[in-house]
Amino acid sequence: MIIASNVTKTFGKLKALNNVSVTCNRAQTIALIGPNGSGKTTLIKTILGMVVSDSGFITFDKHNILHDWKYRERIGYMPQIGRYPDNMSIAQLMRMMKDIRKSSFVLDEELIEAFGISKMANKKMRTLSGGTTQKVSACLAFLFNPDVLILDEPTAGLDPLSSELLKQKIIAEKEKGKLILITSHILSELDDLVSEVIYMQDGSIQFHKSLEQLREDTGQVKLAGAIAQVMKER
């Protein structure tokens, strides 16, 4: 569904992405793992078209994303650090997003209810705590019932209860056969979520394997153990 071919991106001297090629298919749940600064967020932003790659190309359903912006209708994106216009309230923000998408999709307001967002709909975005902003980001990502979900550290900053709610929601969406791309540093919570693992380091992909394959190769049952083993070997 999403195919990246030889994508390279440099920021000044830093090579953020070095010849990255990756294929993501429908109904996969992919964990994007790697140390800080390994290029995970840059890869995600390139897929979304927020960062323009120096060379290489990305296709979404066989269309090059460079000339096609409509594909973003089918992606729900939850950024690592959600930045929103300061003087908008939650309700205004939601209304604007709905206005922009004008989608015929059925709205999915399950998370809005679960997180109790409507109770604070009139709060301005700048007054929200980090965790609440994260919740708003999550609600927006799921709101339009997209085919692809891209979640950049979704549970960072969430309390245990909300974190669990979000996890249940991700599992529910996974069961519907959506492509889900998650980055996270909390490997233990990825165990029962993901089917594939991509490991990145210094801007290039070290491996892309299914979870079973990785378990087999390393002899570890838990993802955290398996990754620790891989990091030690390198």
Add this chain to the structure above:
Amino acid sequence: MKTIIKYVMLDLLRNRIVLAYTIILLIISFGVLNMDANTTKGVLSLMNITLIFIPLVSIIFSTIYVYNSSEFLELLVAQPLKRKTLWLSIFCGLALSLSLAFLTGVGIPVMLYEFTATGWMLLLSGFFQTLIFTGIALLASVKTRDKAKGIGIAVLLWFALTLIYDAVVMLLLFQFSDYPLEKPMIVFTMLNPIDLSRVLMLLKLDISALMGYTGAVFHEFFGSGMGISVSLAVLLLWTVVPLWFSLKQFQKKDL
């Protein structure tokens, strides 16, 4: 595109600076036009204020606005929108609000006191100044990531076009005063939108006689239908070119 323009304008209305700008313009215009029984003199003073104040406010306000809406841009770039639509909507929202403020603040008094060709020319050139300097502001803010640097560049550009350019032209005039410089002067005037507006308006005021032979040449050129159309075309070019460059830059900017 309409949706985003709507949200940009709502945001601008909410921060009340545009409203304050309108009121200040209204006070200045009524004040200046009431000061003298001869409203033509008033229009002349108003022109000088307009040609300094309007570009300054347009360029600074727009630059700061674009930097402050970085979150808004970041949010919308990940949505199913063309970058071109997004950027042009920001421009339209800003240009529309600022020119609305100008046309209310200066337009109403001028229409009441000086409903003449000169008055119309004042409004037209003020309107163009707003568009041109909003475009330049967009270019300055898309080129640099650093807010302080971007605003600094915007102020310098304004300074260059209002003062430094004139000083350089004056210097050239004195250095080469032995040569006939009337024709080159027309070109120099064309290259600076503020000077161009000023000359267009002065000629409407019929005081070009005070400018000697150059004034006569100017009158002959800018007074003709051809000259007016060329001038308007140049002003339009001044609006479109910076905007186009900023758009090209924005389309490949990383957010």
